[in-house]
Amino acid sequence: MRLLLVEDNVALADELLADLTRQGYAVDWLADGRDALVQGATEPYDLIVLDLGLPGMPGLDVLRQWRGDGLATPVLVLTARGSWAERIEGLKAGADDYLSKPFHPEELALRIQALLRRAHGLANQNELKAAGLVLDEARQCVRRGDEEVVLTAGEFRLLRYFMLHSGQILSKTQLNEHLYDGESERDSNVIEVHVNHLRRKLGREVIETRRGQGYRYAGDAEQGR
Amino acid sequence: MKSIQSRLGLGLAATLLLVMLALLQGSLWLFDSGLRRYHESNLQDEAETLLTALVRGEGGVQLDERRLHPAYQRAYSGRYFRIDFADDIWRSRSLWDSELPRPAGKGLAPALAEGVAGQRLLVFRGDYRRFGQQLSISVAQDYTPVLSSLARIRWLGLGLGAGSLLLVLLLQWLTVRRALAPLERVRRQIAELQAGRLSALDSRVPRELEPLVGEVNHLLRHTEDTLRRSRHALGNLGHALKTPLAVLVSLANREELRAHPALRATLVELLTQIDQRLARELGRARLAGEALPGAHFDCAAELPALCATLRQIHPHVDIDWQAPAGLRLPWDREDLLEALGNLLDNACKWADSTVKVSAGEEAEGYWLCVEDDGPGIVLAQREAVVDRGNRLDEQVAGHGLGLAIVRDIVQACGGKLSLEDSAELGGLCARMRLPRRGRN
Numbered sequence: 250m251r252l253l254l255v256e257d258n259v260a261l262a263d264e265l266l267a268d269l270t271r272q273g274y275a276v277d278w279l280a281d282g283r284d285a286l287v288q289g290a291t292e293p294y295d296l297i298v299l300d301l302g303l304p305g306m307p308g309l310d311v312l313r314q315w316r317g318d319g320l321a322t323p324v325l326v327l328t329a330r331g332s333w334a335e336r337i338e339g340l341k342a343g344a345d346d347y348l349s350k351p352f353h354p355e356e357l358a359l360r361i362q363a364l365l366r367r368a369h370g371l372a373n374q375n376e377l378k379a380a381g382l383v384l385d386e387a388r389q390c391v392r393r394g395d396e397e398v399v400l401t402a403g404e405f406r407l408l409r410y411f412m413l414h415s416g417q418i419l420s421k422t423q424l425n426e427h428l429y430d431g432e433s434e435r436d437s438n439v440i441e442v443h444v445n446h447l448r449r450k451l452g453r454e455v456i457e458t459r460r461g462q463g464y465r466y467a468g469d470a471e472q473g474r
Numbered sequence: 475m476k477s478i479q480s481r482l483g484l485g486l487a488a489t490l491l492l493v494m495l496a497l498l499q500g501s502l503w504l505f506d507s508g509l510r511r512y513h514e515s516n517l518q519d520e521a522e523t524l525l526t527a528l529v530r531g532e533g534g535v536q537l538d539e540r541r542l543h544p545a546y547q548r549a550y551s552g553r554y555f556r557i558d559f560a561d562d563i564w565r566s567r568s569l570w571d572s573e574l575p576r577p578a579g580k581g582l583a584p585a586l587a588e589g590v591a592g593q594r595l596l597v598f599r600g601d602y603r604r605f606g607q608q609l610s611i612s613v614a615q616d617y618t619p620v621l622s623s624l625a626r627i628r629w630l631g632l633g634l635g636a637g638s639l640l641l642v643l644l645l646q647w648l649t650v651r652r653a654l655a656p657l658e659r660v661r662r663q664i665a666e667l668q669a670g671r672l673s674a675l676d677s678r679v680p681r682e683l684e685p686l687v688g689e690v691n692h693l694l695r696h697t698e699d700t701l702r703r704s705r706h707a708l709g710n711l712g713h714a715l716k717t718p719l720a721v722l723v724s725l726a727n728r729e730e731l732r733a734h735p736a737l738r739a740t741l742v743e744l745l746t747q748i749d750q751r752l753a754r755e756l757g758r759a760r761l762a763g764e765a766l767p768g769a770h771f772d773c774a775a776e777l778p779a780l781c782a783t784l785r786q787i788h789p790h791v792d793i794d795w796q797a798p799a800g801l802r803l804p805w806d807r808e809d810l811l812e813a814l815g816n817l818l819d820n821a822c823k824w825a826d827s828t829v830k831v832s833a834g835e836e837a838e839g840y841w842l843c844v845e846d847d848g849p850g851i852v853l854a855q856r857e858a859v860v861d862r863g864n865r866l867d868e869q870v871a872g873h874g875l876g877l878a879i880v881r882d883i884v885q886a887c888g889g890k891l892s893l894e895d896s897a898e899l900g901g902l903c904a905r906m907r908l909p910r911r912g913r914n
Contacts, residue, residue: 258717258718258721260718260721261717261718261720261721261724264721264724264725265724268724302710302713328713329709329712329713329714329715329716329717329720330709330712330713331712331716331753332757332760332808332811332812332815333780333783333808333811333812333814333815333816334807334808334811334812335709336783336815337776337779337780337783337811340779340782340783340786341779345786346786346787347783347786347787349716350716350717350719350720351716351719351720351722351723351745351749352720352723353723353727354723354724354727355727
């Protein structure tokens with residue numbers, strides 16, 4: 250999952266970057282509203298965390314312009330302006346969720362998870378469930394029935410992306426774009442290695458290979474559906 | 475204070491009445507004295523005719539009856555005379571058995587003399603010398619016909635005066651009404667303003683009212699600007715304080731601090747206190763309360779957006795709104811949104827599945843009501859919850875703080891917050907009652 254964090258307070262951004270990275274997200278950080286306007290619309294982000302009090306361009310204007318240009322990426326507004334009138338303003342501008350500062354890091358994590366599930370048509374569930382597997386995002390492990398499987402950070406990232414796109418064919422390029430931030434070196438071999446590890450832990454049939462096209466998450470055929 | 479209209483009317487009526495009475499009385503007096511002067515010369519002629527009618531006969535001086543006006547022969551005819559010689563008095567036959575007193579001096583007597591049968595006599599006395607004798611001739615004429623016609627004229631004058639007074643008052647009332655129409659329009663507009671149906675007064679008014687209306691509009695704009703500026707400044711202050719606070723909250727959750735649970739707990743507790751205090755005081759400072767007369771809250775425009783926002787936060791709750799079509803509450807939009815938002819947020823945290831917000835108008839003012847189908851609050855605890863804004867359940871965050879902010883808002887608006895049982899949904903019903911504005 251690739252996230253864009255737009256926040257002008259360096260100390261808070263540092264904290265959030267560390268937190269979000271720990272939770273397995275690939276995070277790009279911007280501090281200026283004008284940069285955010287361009288980069289948010291061009292890079293394939295899965296979610297944007299947007300502060301409203303930004304230098305360069307107010308966050309609400311950035312959001313309005315994104316929505317005006319047809320950008321559908323879920324946006325979580327993070328702001329110190331917590332009055333209800335401002336929340337409604339934010340919603341009207343196209344925000345998908347609104348979190349007022351100060352907030353607990355867990356709260357932010359839960360909101361991001363919920364928003365990602367909702368964006369992928371998995372609303373009304375508290376955990377990420379797809380085709381027989383249940384992903385515990387807080388503890389970064391996966392459950393199949395009563396059996397619990399521990400995952401490494403890389404495996405967790407990949408499986409979460411697969412589970413949010415259950416049944417879809419995902420190319421290596423797409424996986425690379427969404428699993429790693431703009432700075433990191435992209436190497437398709439890493440993805441192959443993680444896919445193999447996941448197959449070893451969860452069974453071969455969990456991830457199908459479509460030759461020339463990419464991978465497809467099939468889940469646990471026995472438990473699922 | 476009495477209205478300008480009635481004051482002008484009263485003043486005009488009093489002045490007109492005074493002038494009219496003086497005019498009537500004065501013209502009657504002038505008329506009367508003119509008539510008397512006219513009669514005086516007639517009476518003088520009469521006296522001189524009598525003088526020439528005195529002739530010397532066989533028995534001394536005598537009156538030539540043929541030269542006298544026949545009215546002097548008829549009893550009580552209204553024309554009388556008496557001739558006073560040094561040693562004798564002659565009286566006209568018309569006097570019959572009554573007496574005509576001789577006036578004290580020459581010329582027309584200043585006062586009317588009492589005659590018989592209610593007659594009032596105008597008496598003229600002339601002193602002459604004839605046939606070597608000193609004599610005075612007094613001639614009298616009944617003045618009552620003139621008096622009664624004068625009385626008739628007075629009544630007629632009063633009647634005409636009263637009629638014209640009424641006419642003038644009516645015309646004046648219409649004129650003043652027309653002239654004061656702009657004032658009346660301004661008065662109505664101010665009432666509209668207070669009811670929240672207008673945001674500024676119409677500036678197309680007569681020159682005399684321009685400064686007043688201009689000043690009112692300027693004050694309105696100024697108050698609005700000040701409020702907006704101070705809200706903006708508070709927003710900035712909030713931003714400046716809450717962002718570092720967010721960093722601190724985040725730091726408190728670091729691994730390094732998790733190793734010192736007591737330290738971390740104190741830190742988190744203090745940060746929570748700061749956050750709540752900040753939210754409460756910033757919220758209080760943002761209140762417009764009764765400061766803005768032109769403020770309004772359009773239910774049909776605001777409630778759907780508010781409900782949509784809350785549905786996003788609480789997707790499991792079914793949130794519905796209900797308000798009479800076109801209901802506009804004369805209170806600041808942000809104040810009411812903040813109050814309703816907090817009440818709805820609370821209701822959603824406690825509700826099983828349904829929350830409803832409704833608004834309406836009643837005799838004393840307006841009401842806003844947020845109901846849920848949750849467990850409600852026991853009667854005994856409701857008072858305490860509203861009064862101190864304390865938390866009932868620490869697990870459902872912000873319950874107490876939210877209610878405290880709502881109470882601040884309702885108080886600033888001069889209203890009341892009460893917790894009741896919801897008849898429709900069975901849970902708690904938080905009701906805000908707000909008074910009407912501008913009826914003093």
